[in-house]
Amino acid sequence: MSYLGIIAEYNPLHNGHLYHFNTSLDITQAKYSICIMSGNFVQRGEPAVIDKWSRTLAALKAGFDLVLELPVIYCTQSAEIFAYGAVSILNSLNIVDYLSFGSECEDIDILKKIAYVFANEPEEYRDILRQEMDAGNSFASSRANAFMKYIKGDFSYGDADNIKSILQSSNNILALEYLKWLIRLKSPIIPVSVKRIGPDYNDQNIQDGNFASALFLRETAKNHDWEILSHYMPPFSMDILRQCINSGKAPVTVDNFTSAILCKLRQMPLHEISSIIDVSEGLEYRIKKAASQSGSISELIHNIKSKRYTETRIKRILLHSLLGMTKSSLTPPEYIRVLGFSEKGRQVIHKIKESCVLPVITNMSDYKEYKDERFKKMVAMDILATDIYVTAYSKEQDRTGGCDFLKGPVMV
Amino acid sequence: MSYLGIIAEYNPLHNGHLYHFNTSLDITQAKYSICIMSGNFVQRGEPAVIDKWSRTLAALKAGFDLVLELPVIYCTQSAEIFAYGAVSILNSLNIVDYLSFGSECEDIDILKKIAYVFANEPEEYRDILRQEMDAGNSFASSRANAFMKYIKGDFSYGDADNIKSILQSSNNILALEYLKWLIRLKSPIIPVSVKRIGPDYNDQNIQDGNFASALFLRETAKNHDWEILSHYMPPFSMDILRQCINSGKAPVTVDNFTSAILCKLRQMPLHEISSIIDVSEGLEYRIKKAASQSGSISELIHNIKSKRYTETRIKRILLHSLLGMTKSSLTPPEYIRVLGFSEKGRQVIHKIKESCVLPVITNMSDYKEYKDERFKKMVAMDILATDIYVTAYSKEQDRTGGCDFLKGPVMV
Numbered sequence: 001m002s003y004l005g006i007i008a009e010y011n012p013l014h015n016g017h018l019y020h021f022n023t024s025l026d027i028t029q030a031k032y033s034i035c036i037m038s039g040n041f042v043q044r045g046e047p048a049v050i051d052k053w054s055r056t057l058a059a060l061k062a063g064f065d066l067v068l069e070l071p072v073i074y075c076t077q078s079a080e081i082f083a084y085g086a087v088s089i090l091n092s093l094n095i096v097d098y099l100s101f102g103s104e105c106e107d108i109d110i111l112k113k114i115a116y117v118f119a120n121e122p123e124e125y126r127d128i129l130r131q132e133m134d135a136g137n138s139f140a141s142s143r144a145n146a147f148m149k150y151i152k153g154d155f156s157y158g159d160a161d162n163i164k165s166i167l168q169s170s171n172n173i174l175a176l177e178y179l180k181w182l183i184r185l186k187s188p189i190i191p192v193s194v195k196r197i198g199p200d201y202n203d204q205n206i207q208d209g210n211f212a213s214a215l216f217l218r219e220t221a222k223n224h225d226w227e228i229l230s231h232y233m234p235p236f237s238m239d240i241l242r243q244c245i246n247s248g249k250a251p252v253t254v255d256n257f258t259s260a261i262l263c264k265l266r267q268m269p270l271h272e273i274s275s276i277i278d279v280s281e282g283l284e285y286r287i288k289k290a291a292s293q294s295g296s297i298s299e300l301i302h303n304i305k306s307k308r309y310t311e312t313r314i315k316r317i318l319l320h321s322l323l324g325m326t327k328s329s330l331t332p333p334e335y336i337r338v339l340g341f342s343e344k345g346r347q348v349i350h351k352i353k354e355s356c357v358l359p360v361i362t363n364m365s366d367y368k369e370y371k372d373e374r375f376k377k378m379v380a381m382d383i384l385a386t387d388i389y390v391t392a393y394s395k396e397q398d399r400t401g402g403c404d405f406l407k408g409p410v411m412v
Numbered sequence: 413m414s415y416l417g418i419i420a421e422y423n424p425l426h427n428g429h430l431y432h433f434n435t436s437l438d439i440t441q442a443k444y445s446i447c448i449m450s451g452n453f454v455q456r457g458e459p460a461v462i463d464k465w466s467r468t469l470a471a472l473k474a475g476f477d478l479v480l481e482l483p484v485i486y487c488t489q490s491a492e493i494f495a496y497g498a499v500s501i502l503n504s505l506n507i508v509d510y511l512s513f514g515s516e517c518e519d520i521d522i523l524k525k526i527a528y529v530f531a532n533e534p535e536e537y538r539d540i541l542r543q544e545m546d547a548g549n550s551f552a553s554s555r556a557n558a559f560m561k562y563i564k565g566d567f568s569y570g571d572a573d574n575i576k577s578i579l580q581s582s583n584n585i586l587a588l589e590y591l592k593w594l595i596r597l598k599s600p601i602i603p604v605s606v607k608r609i610g611p612d613y614n615d616q617n618i619q620d621g622n623f624a625s626a627l628f629l630r631e632t633a634k635n636h637d638w639e640i641l642s643h644y645m646p647p648f649s650m651d652i653l654r655q656c657i658n659s660g661k662a663p664v665t666v667d668n669f670t671s672a673i674l675c676k677l678r679q680m681p682l683h684e685i686s687s688i689i690d691v692s693e694g695l696e697y698r699i700k701k702a703a704s705q706s707g708s709i710s711e712l713i714h715n716i717k718s719k720r721y722t723e724t725r726i727k728r729i730l731l732h733s734l735l736g737m738t739k740s741s742l743t744p745p746e747y748i749r750v751l752g753f754s755e756k757g758r759q760v761i762h763k764i765k766e767s768c769v770l771p772v773i774t775n776m777s778d779y780k781e782y783k784d785e786r787f788k789k790m791v792a793m794d795i796l797a798t799d800i801y802v803t804a805y806s807k808e809q810d811r812t813g814g815c816d817f818l819k820g821p822v823m824v
Contacts, residue, residue: 256671257671257675258803259668259669259671259672259803259804260671260672260674260675260676262672262803262811263669263672263676263734263800263803264672264675264676266796266799266800266803266813267734267735267736267796267800291813292799292812292813292814293812293813293814294811294812295803295805295807295808295809295810295811295812296808296811299808322675322679323679324679384678384679387678387704388675388678388679391670391671391674391675391678391707392671393707395707396707396708396711397707398707399674399706399707399708400704400705400706400707401678401703401704401705402704402705
């Protein structure tokens with residue numbers, strides 16, 4: 001009776017995701033599957049194209065038994081913090097046997113070896129990393145450079161070019177973070193790497209057989225090209241996406257929040273902007289100036305961007321300011337939030353309630369009176385994220401807040 | 413060589429406004445005319461339908477020599493504070509001979525007599541007023557009731573029904589505030605009342621000869637009914653309005669800020685909402701709840717409204733939250749901001765620079781380095797108001813901030 005865990009966003013769920021899920025089941029022969037999913041905002045620093053309940057339904061229709069929400073305080077952050085939240089939740093369930101992820105690199109051993117360095121941060125490596133950062137590079141490229149310098153000459157890591165390319169691919173970067181946190185949390189969960197097929201997440205215009213990037217699919221969905229989408233998405237997932245679009249609830253994009261973000265940043269004093277998560281080293285001045293000089297979100301990002309601050313990091317900062325996410329110490333997850341489950345998933349929930357020390361929330365209203373401060377803070381941010389997300393809907397009656405209290409879990 | 417002052421919003425400037433201006437010139441035989449005008453947000457608690465520079469141009473084309481800006485901290489407030497700001501500015505110029513206003517009541521003596529009570533607030537009157545307020549009525553109706561009780565039996569005020577109706581008409585209410593502040597500031601300015609003709613400001617669907625309410629005109633402008641508008645607006649004013657609409661800069665309405673206001677209020681904690689100007693007596697709870705339950709601004713207003721909190725007061729509160737206007741003590745105007753002038757107006761500016769102790773701002777950029785804290789705070793709010801206002805424009809390139817620095821005064 002083994003349990004498979006997968007960390008996902010399914011934004012939207014496509015053939016590549018389905019391939020990964022089915023391959024993971026094949027490899028692990030797991031009986032139960034659990035998905036840890038981002039809520040209404042995702043790691044690229046954007047609102048999800050469709051809401052979390054619709055994406056939950058897609059995951060359940062794909063075959064998952066249980067979908068749990070990754071609290072928003074982890075969702076819109078760097079790969080490191082995103083992975084920390086997701087792996088912590090999986091680990092805290094105390095029943096998960098496998099964590100399967102897609103990555104460009106098939107060789108789990110080499111990934112583990114790299115992750116070991118990241119997890120333990122030997123002093124020498126850390127010194128080089130600091131130098132790279134001080135030179136004004138982004139964290140991702142600083143880390144890749146530092147790692148290459150640190151292992152210099154050690155051929156057990158394999159060919160240098162190969163290592164370099166591993167460190168630069170977006171799925172590997174996430175995979176390495178998952179592995180890092182499994183090591184740091186001393187988790188017994190066994191990592192499984194499934195080689196990604198099809199184009200990379202970030203390729204907008206490339207399709208390959210029946211696989212296309214989520215970005216390409218989101219762009220295609222905006223144009224209502226259902227014929228094209230049908231090649232790359234399972235029918236159930238396309239139906240869910242279509243229903244959301246037809247009802248005026250999708251696609252939600254960051255442009256829906258142009259007015260809210262511009263008005264807010266123009267109004268925020270510098271010291272408040274500097275307190276936003278991910279704003280550091282005087283970036284508040286660039287943000288303040290750009291907010292005044294820009295008439296759209298893309299212009300705003302362009303005006304803030306620099307060698308050090310990648311587009312994704314800036315997009316995350318914009319969401320953090322929209323949601324009022326200010327700097328505070330990173331805390332472990334406070335709860336297990338059930339977004340949906342299948343018949344089989346019901347048994348998994350029972351099992352988790354026995355094995356996990358965290359409260360398992362199936363109906364948020366049961367927790368309205370819960371007094372724990374850290375719990376309240378974390379959950380309030382999830383509720384707010386939804387309340388802000390729904391303001392993008394085209395029908396006034398759909399923009400009502402409090403969905404997290406009103407909507408029960410999705411059941412199939 | 414006499415100077416006429418008029419306090420106005422010209423939102424938009426129509427035949428009734430022109431009639432008032434020309435009649436005021438006739439009565440006073442003034443050589444120069446000065447308009448104190450709201451900036452981009454107006455006293456009804458709304459953004460102005462067209463921006464302050466376009467409305468300045470309309471005022472200059474109507475014949476004004478000089479248009480000065482009423483700082484936004486007075487604009488979006490109660491009649492009392494609006495009048496305080498405007499009368500203070502007029503008075504501080506030290507050259508103005510007449511203040512002319514439109515009011516439903518022609519009899520300046522009766523208005524002055526009532527204003528005298530409001531200005532001096534005899535203890536007996538104040539006690540009754542407090543009782544009325546405690547009974548949960550709005551300020552306007554509490555004051556009308558208190559006044560009637562206070563003067564009970566004093567026939568020198570004239571017929572009771574007449575007094576009552578005076579106290580309930582919106583233009584009289586403003587006129588009484590102007591008079592009150594002239595008394596309180598011991599101003600030598602002579603008040604002049606011109607009887608309003610045409611329908612009341614708030615009548616949406618009533619036209620009368622060549623006069624229509626500004627509200628009716630704004631609604632008609634939304635539908636681009638230029639033929640109808642031409643009956644009620646001087647051609648120059650209609651052209652300005654049309655140009656703004658054709659270029660995607662009008663009509664600006666509070667609905668343009670739906671997303672910004674809903675996102676902001678949903679995110680603001682209760683203690684921050686309670687610090688917003690005009691929020692008192694636990695109204696923050698109603699606002700917070702309504703922000704969650706409403707999908708549009710009209711629904712939001714409806715959900716907050718009560719006997720005590722009028723629609724206009726709530727609309728003002730929404731703007732105050734959008735602009736981040738928090739409670740602080742009311743301070744006198746810190747500067748004279750020139751929005752526009754005619755050839756003749758140039759002489760008036762010279763004259764004012766000699767007579768007035770406040771700095772006279774013709775180009776905002778001259779004041780970028782000005783250090784006075786109260787000045788900086790007041791001016792920062794004007795700049796922010798414009799920077800938020802322009803986010804409503806339909807073309808991205810027009811949404812750039814800093815217009816208050818970039819645009820010089822309008823000259824005709």
